[in-house]
Amino acid sequence: MEGALRTASLGMLAQSLRVDNIANNLANTNTTGFKQSNIEFQDLFYQTLRPAGVADQQNTQLPTELQIGHGNRPIANVKNFSQGDVVATENSLDLALEGVGFLQIQKPDGTLVYTRDGNLGLSANGELVTSSGMTVEPNIAIPDDSVGINIGRDGTVSVVISGETDPQELGQIELAKFINPGGLRNIGGNLFEATSASGDPILGTPGEEGFGRVMQGFLEKSNVNVVNEMVELIVAQRAFEVNSRTIRTAEQMMQIASGLKR
Helix, strand or coil, X not given: CHHHHHHHHHHHHHHHHHHHHXXXXXXXXXXXXXXXXXXXXEECCEEEEECCCCECCCCCECXXXXXXXXXXXXXEEEECCCCCCXXXXXXXXXXXXXXXXXXXXXXXXXXXXXXXXXXXXXXXXXXXXXXXXXXXXXXXXXXXXXXXXXXXXXXXXXXXXXCCCCCEEEEECCEEECCCHHHCEEEECCEEECCXXXXXXXXXXXXXXXXXXXXECXXXXXXXXXXXXXXXXXXXXXXXXXXXXXXXXXXXXXXXXXXXCC
């Protein structure tokens, strides 16, 4: 019965973490480029009360073991990198990635991070930056006398200068992809950081084999499925209630057992 108390308390902790993760998914339903995640669990070690293959009192070989498990533990957040819905914004600096890849973003300390959030703007120097002011890599600056910005499916950035008719090419946006994108670390701000598990970034041109294309004037929305998350929330709540009932039952059984000596 003491084992049941520990096991059920671990079950309550597991469901509490599951609800926390669902709450984060739901909170980011409208976050541009957000990727839904699920918490994965593993069962813990088992206490073997009787191994398989031993003989019983009738000298009959028993085909199965007698084991008691000791609960579960969280092991990972599994990210879902499926494509989110793409919506039109009519903003020439909004970019959606259709397919595999991440935009490269340079933090103030010079390190590179990665995002699917293409809600871009211009800095005071005309550089392409994120909504939080971080520079898009490679650095592309838009002249202040530009009257139109065009970003092609292959990431080529060109502008029309005031008083001219022919577009002027300024550079090309590169995308990064990873052998194991699930190993990327969320750091907030719609940004991911490479880790030893994700591997080093593989750079390429949008539209090339293995890389997605750039869509100007669009944004990729969150890939959270609200209906599925609500169902998972109800399941987690019921599992939490059942584990709490297990604790109450184990306590009652211990009280009954302790009262036998009276």
